[in-house]
Amino acid sequence: MSGLRYVYAICRPFDAALQAQVTGVDGAPPGQLSHHGLIAVVGTVPEQDFAEEPLRRHLEDLDWLSATARAHQAVIDALTAVTTPLPLRLATVFRDDAGVRAMMEERESSFHRTLDRLDGRVEWGVKIHAEAEAARPAQEPQKAASGRDYLRQRRQRNKAHEEMWESAEKFAHRLHGLLCENAEDARLHAPQNSALSRESGRNVLNASYLVPRSESEAFAELVEGVKGDESALRVELTGPWAAYSFAGLEADDEAADGAVGEAGL
Structure with a gap:
């Protein structure tokens, strides 16, 4: 079967070379396709893996999906180190170069506007997790001597939990406000489900921040500086990433007529 064109991202022409060891999905090194001042990577x-029907089956295979997502992200990370990419969704595939160019033609104005807005900027992620164990008493409570003692101890435990969650949410609110003052834009995401993310504790902040690349070091230092402020909380900083949360392509993410398949990342 013939090959299909997999599109990682859209960006402006750039001179810097990508890391030599970077290979993309299915082990193929990324290339560039130019069109009207834009580059499709x-x-x-x-086709036997990425045509519509086999792709649909593959997306139910978590091992395959994870390996494909890692290869996709490796290319995006390499691009982010040398330019400002607009990442497309995982498994955005077209039958040929003509289909890719048709998509670029259709969305040319949107791509240029977004690249102007995000040029020289990266995304940082910040998550805060509150550990439920922190609300437990340092010593095990004495065995209740009566029903009244049991109810009293239960009220105390519930109060300790409520106070801990309230404190965690206040800290998250303060930190988010501080980081917003030091970022150009911010997005609050839905809290992660710990069962799905396999992270311990309750996720009380899940946010992304758009920061000029030149100010990234200072932003990271700001987050690192508050990590020890609350012993019951775990503050996690990730990035710098391509500005996924600020690309604004979701509403305009329908591929052109030449598209074979597109799966959300």
């Missing part, structure tokens, strides 16, 4: 993938 593309690769070739086998």
Whole structure:
């Protein structure tokens, strides 16, 4: 079967070379396809895996999906180190270069506007997790001597939990406000489900911040500086990433007529 064109991202032309060891999905090194002052970063993938029907089956295979997502992200990370990419969704695939160019033509104005807005900026992620164990008493409570003692101890435990969650939410609110003052834009995401994310504790802040690349070090230092302020909380900083949360492409993420398949990341 013939190969299909896999599109990782859209960006402006750039001179810097990508890391030599970077390979993309299915092991193919990424290439460039130019169109009207834009570059599509593309690769070739086998039709037997990425045509519509086999792709739908693959997306239910968590091992395959995870490996494909890692390869996709490796290309985006390499691009982020040298330019400002607009990442497309995982498994955005077209039958040929003509289909890719048709998509770029259709969305040209949107791509240029977004690249102007995000040029020289990166995304940082900040999560705060509150550990439920922190609300437990240092010593095990004495065995209740009566029903009244049991109810009293239960009220105390419930109060300790409520106070801990309230404190965690206040800290998250203060930190978010501080980080917003030091970022150009911010997005609050839905709290992560600990069962799905496999992170311990309750997620009380899940946010992304748009920061000029030149100010990234100072932003990271700001977050690192508050990590020890609350012993019951775990503050996690990730990035710098391509500005996924600020690209604003979701509403305009329908591919052109030449598209074979597109799956949300």
